[in-house]
Amino acid sequence: MDAMAEIRQTFFEECAEQLADLEAGLLAIENGEADSDTVNAVFRAVHSIKGGAGAFCLDDLVHFAHVFETTLDEMRSGRLDSSEKVIKIMLRSADALADLVTVARDGGTADAARNASLIDELKGLVALAKGEEPPAPTAAGGGTSEASDGPVYDDGMGDLDFTPVAVDLSELMGDGGDNTFRIVFKPMPRMYAKANEATRVLRDLYALGEAKVICNTAEVPLMQNLDPEGAYLTFTIELSTAEPEEKVREVFEFVEFDCELSIEAIESEEDDDFGADDPDIADILNRIKATSDDEEESAADEPAVAAEEDEPEPAPKAAAPAPKAAAPEPVKPEPAKPAAASAPAKGEAGGDAKGATAGAGAAQTIRVDLERVDRLIDLVGELVIHQVMLSQRAYQAGLARASDVAVGFDELEQLTREIQDSVMAIRAQPVKSVFQRLPRLVREVADISGKQVKLVTEGEWTEVDKTVIERLADPLTHMIRNAIDHGLEKPEDRIAAGKPEEGTVRVAAMHRSGRIVIEISDDGGGINRRRVKEIAANKGLIPADANLSDEEIDNLIFLPGFSTADKISSLSGRGVGMDVVKRSIQALGGRVSIASKPGKGSTFTMSLPLTLAVLDGMIVSVGEQTIVVPLTAIIETLQPKASEVKSFGGDARLVQVRDTFLPLVDVARELGYAYEPASATGGVAILVEAENGARSALLVDAIQGQRQVVIKSLEANYGRVPGIAAATILGDGRVALILDVDAVVATSRVEGNFFNGSMKHAAE
């Protein structure tokens, strides 16, 4: 069912929000920044998850949430102190709850053993809370402890919940034939004050079977004494039904404490002439009196609650007319004629639903299909291009720079840029959604590695494109793991080094010159350069006697195949090293750099574009064509001298860049624009690095400039073209292809496989 699938999705989205609130709240409590609102919000988060989970029959989740909620309720009511120990258990429970949500959403299995032990711990906390103060069983939330006086509340109420069993039971019992019940029902004024209606109760009784109703109007006073809010009628009903007594009682579920009620099973034959003669009625009336006296006892507890809760007093006993204590405002006249009584509520109720709906629309956000936003971004991109083209053509046609039209063009340009920025901003989201997952990660990694870690996040409201955020999570996670696992020292080592036992990992996001920069820094031991160099040499990544600067050594950890851990730790050693991190950041058009001070710690800095819809490119000429080389892949440009270019068999060429030789890729030939090799010395060589770290020099004719271009997918309309990543439209309306640097570099390396040997040779 489609609607359900959608609600399910909503549920999981909401779970994510609530889990975030839960964690944030618990952390605030831990830091002593909490007030009662925080505790309530934390409670509500778990409560809501439980509620939704129940609707989807996610039993494990419901069970865990229930235990968790019960414990939080103890905290909310102040019986359970929010000590560090308690909060730690709750934080771990929050993690477990998050796992259960994930399992419920994506399948898989939860860590049953951990959950079971957490449930025990949570229950232990409840016991602790109750132990300190004798259990106030159903603490009447408002603090009226005497109100929780058992019988009134518990009497049968639980049984009247909607349980499927009740239905089965009635069917089973229904087979036994008709039951007859004599029901005496006397509403109290307060029943009407809660919008319950005697007539509706009667209607429900009629639905159960055959009912004879007698309305006793004896108590109705004279008009001048009549309290419009009073309740004067008593109904005596004889009900013949196939349903069991339970079902009959259920009809009174909502009103049973706001009326005098007796239900008893009678022999159906006996009272065939029910109500026909006065003695019978007298008998009934006696019973009413008796009943009301009975009720008095159970009702006696209520005023205690009622007084607190501003409840109108219960109606006086059957004999007393016109209760003075009833609320001052007229609610609704006593339904003297059952049939008419339901009229007032119905009156205008069906009314103008449209007006109502309009009034309710107070939403602050709207949810929009991402495709629509992308379509808009696309169109705005076109708009910018056309605006530039139009103004260029106007000037070419001899438009004066100072003319009104030119001023109009300037304003139009300003406006289109603003539109472009605003539209891009629609896709932007705060990095908070990624940052808020970090505390848990840090806790887990700290636990496993036996280190004490404090996480500090800054700039969580910094906004960046949604896609960038989504793809940021993995590299960020890995870098934080690394910072804790490799960066921070063990507590004892830290103490020995004169540092606080607890290490700090700081994650900060900020905007810097049109990009987002994320810094991950730790106050650990810094990169052990001697060790890094040793490993790199052992793995053959550098010559053993290589003379490297500190910075070069630090950057060795980004080399494929480098992994500092001799022992594969369960944390960082998940088969991915920093080279993977670097590659995934580069895939986003980003760069990562490292700065490390021995004994002081390391800082990794990621710099990413704010959006993937535009790209900083270098516009170059190749043959007759203009192509775009992504700026992030470019290391440097140079004009090769004849002496630096070496030819090897065929067309393969190498260019010497300082002490290494790199394959020289003739882009024009590579893309099929030219047959003849271009002269290496006549062009420009662009040094590029692919995501996997391989480098090549691209030979192009000339560099035209740098600019931001809007990426247009070719694959959607054209199919995949080797060597081309996408296309763009330049300001003058020309289409330019964006070079797929990875593919070009890879091809050049395959073709020139023999280079590897030669390169080393040449380098030595």
Add this chain to the structure above:
Amino acid sequence: MSRTILTIDDSRTMREMLKVTLASSGFTVVQAEDGQHGIEVLASMASEPDVIITDINMPRKDGFQFIEEVRADSSRRAIPILVLTTESDAEKKQRARLAGATGWIVKPFDPTKLVDAINRVAA
């Protein structure tokens, strides 16, 4: 004319669930996100809802406070109010009742029971 139900719940999931269930039974649904919002929405409605269904645990103004505030207005005492609660325990129901609730529905609700409960209290 279809009946109008005002649903008040801070959980989007619950609001959607109620909306789908009620709409498929022919009710017109108006939503509010917490007790305070519920009061505002109620005030903005051109005509009063036939039934109000409200959650209890909500930020800003909880279900109890909402009900008390509605009932304090004498012209609104006739609006049936059902409380939605995951609690099956009697205490919450009683507090809701004392606040002026007409009846209650236990979450997770069975759609039939939900509609039954509405029919039971609606005029």
